[in-house]
Amino acid sequence: xxxxxxxxxxxxxxxxxxxxxxxxxxxxxxxxxxxxxxxxxxxxxxxxxxxxxxxxxxxxxxxxxxxxxxxxxxxxxxxxxxxxxxxxxxxxxxxxxxxxxxxxxxxxxxxxxxxxxxxxxxxxxxxxxxxxxxxxxxx
Amino acid sequence: xxxxxxxxxxxxxxxxxxxxxxxxxxxxxxxxxxxxxxxxxxxxxxxxxxxxxxxxxxxxxxxxxxxxxxxxxxxxxxxxxxxxxxxxxxxxxxxxxxxxxxxxxxxxxxxxxxxxxxxxxxxxxxxxxxxxxxxxxxxxxxxxxxxxxxxxxxxxxxxxxxxxxxxxxxxxxxxxxxxxxxxxxxxxxxxxxxxxxxxxxxx
Numbered sequence: 001x002x003x004x005x006x007x008x009x010x011x012x013x014x015x016x017x018x019x020x021x022x023x024x025x026x027x028x029x030x031x032x033x034x035x036x037x038x039x040x041x042x043x044x045x046x047x048x049x050x051x052x053x054x055x056x057x058x059x060x061x062x063x064x065x066x067x068x069x070x071x072x073x074x075x076x077x078x079x080x081x082x083x084x085x086x087x088x089x090x091x092x093x094x095x096x097x098x099x100x101x102x103x104x105x106x107x108x109x110x111x112x113x114x115x116x117x118x119x120x121x122x123x124x125x126x127x128x129x130x131x132x133x134x135x136x137x138x139x
Numbered sequence: 140x141x142x143x144x145x146x147x148x149x150x151x152x153x154x155x156x157x158x159x160x161x162x163x164x165x166x167x168x169x170x171x172x173x174x175x176x177x178x179x180x181x182x183x184x185x186x187x188x189x190x191x192x193x194x195x196x197x198x199x200x201x202x203x204x205x206x207x208x209x210x211x212x213x214x215x216x217x218x219x220x221x222x223x224x225x226x227x228x229x230x231x232x233x234x235x236x237x238x239x240x241x242x243x244x245x246x247x248x249x250x251x252x253x254x255x256x257x258x259x260x261x262x263x264x265x266x267x268x269x270x271x272x273x274x275x276x277x278x279x280x281x282x283x284x285x286x287x288x289x290x291x292x293x294x295x296x297x298x299x300x301x302x303x304x305x306x307x308x309x310x311x312x313x314x315x316x317x318x319x320x321x322x323x324x325x326x327x328x329x330x331x332x333x334x335x336x337x338x339x340x341x342x
Contacts, residue, residue, distance in 0.1 A: 053181075053221040079311055080223035086264055087217050087226035091233075 009039040010117040010126045011066025013099075014110050015059055015076040015085060019046035025107050029114040039117030041110075042066040054080040056088055063095045071098035071123030073113050075130060077106045098123060104130035147245050151340065152208040153197055158336035160190040166332055173325040177312040181222055182325040189220040189228070205245050209236025209253075223310060224326060227261055227274060228333075234260035247341075251285035258282050265309060272305040272312065272319065274326035281334045288341040295334035299327040 012029070016022040022045025030041050044062035047053040059074070066072045072095070076082050085101045088094050100123060102109065109130035116129035163170070163186045171183030193212045202208045213233030217225050235257035239245055245253075258278045267273045281295035300323065307319035310326075 047221050056218045083226040
């Protein structure tokens with residue numbers, strides 16, 4: 001993989017069945033990332049009419065907004081969110097080039113991804129950091 | 140392709156999707172009822188919205204090839220359904236459309252091969268296998284019977300009914316564990332409607 005484009009940071013898209021969950025996780029992850037330069041974090045939660053569900057439209061829009069040319073890490077909650085992102089990636093030309101579904105728990109993964117992306121790390125490093133969140137045992 | 144007749148055109152696929160839409164509309168309440176037993180009670184509504192959007196798109200602009208019709212129909216399902224059935228049924232149609240390529244007329248064997256590719260892609264997308272109580276339990280036995288459309292429709296129907304005693308291993312219903320036993324899988328029921336519609340328009 002190539003490094004980040006000139007000046008661009010890896011973007012993070014947070015997909016949830018719920019608008020509130022996606023938005024709140026974005027706020028939390030951005031808040032914990034510190035005071036420096038922040039990587040773009042864009043929530044894509046619920047359906048366009050505010051209901052629970054997954055919207056390919058909102059996800060696509062969020063991915064393009066998060067894209068600064070260095071790739072976009074997409075984190076999802078479950079079920080149709082996973083399948084919709086995988087189907088959009090399979091389309092080939094709907095999401096920005098360099099968009100990637102990252103296999104990570106949504107909340108813990110989002111914090112790790114945003115922190116890492118905000119350091120200017122590349123997409124591989126962001127993905128690894130988010131996936132490492134699987135190993136944060138709590139007991 | 141020797142010995143095969145390439146007789147199915149874009150209009151055939153449009154008529155298949157129209158018959159599917161009518162079937163989904165007619166059975167929408169039953170699909171939602173099935174989904175209220177083991178899911179979140181939106182399957183009928185979601186499928187109805189998706190297929191209605193597909194027909195609106197197809198009726199607005201004519202496509203020249205069977206593959207082209209399936210590609211746009213699949214893309215429309217992914218973007219309008221809002222639940223897991225969107226990407227799953229969307230992938231089924233899209234991948235089938237891709238497999239048919241640019242040909243203006245295709246044989247029943249081409250349709251068979253395309254639908255088999257579509258079903259394989261659904262399995263890959265959702266990570267499910269036969270017996271997991273999903274749409275694949277209707278689709279896999281059905282495409283094995285193609286190009287015999289009557290046998291395929293029958294196999295899909297039987298496959299859907301055969302999900303009743305199964306325990307769900309994928310999707311929201313899998314959280315129910317043993318409690319998912321005793322209900323027909325809504326996705327399999329919808330898949331059977333699509334195969335029934337295909338038989339209907341093939342005659």
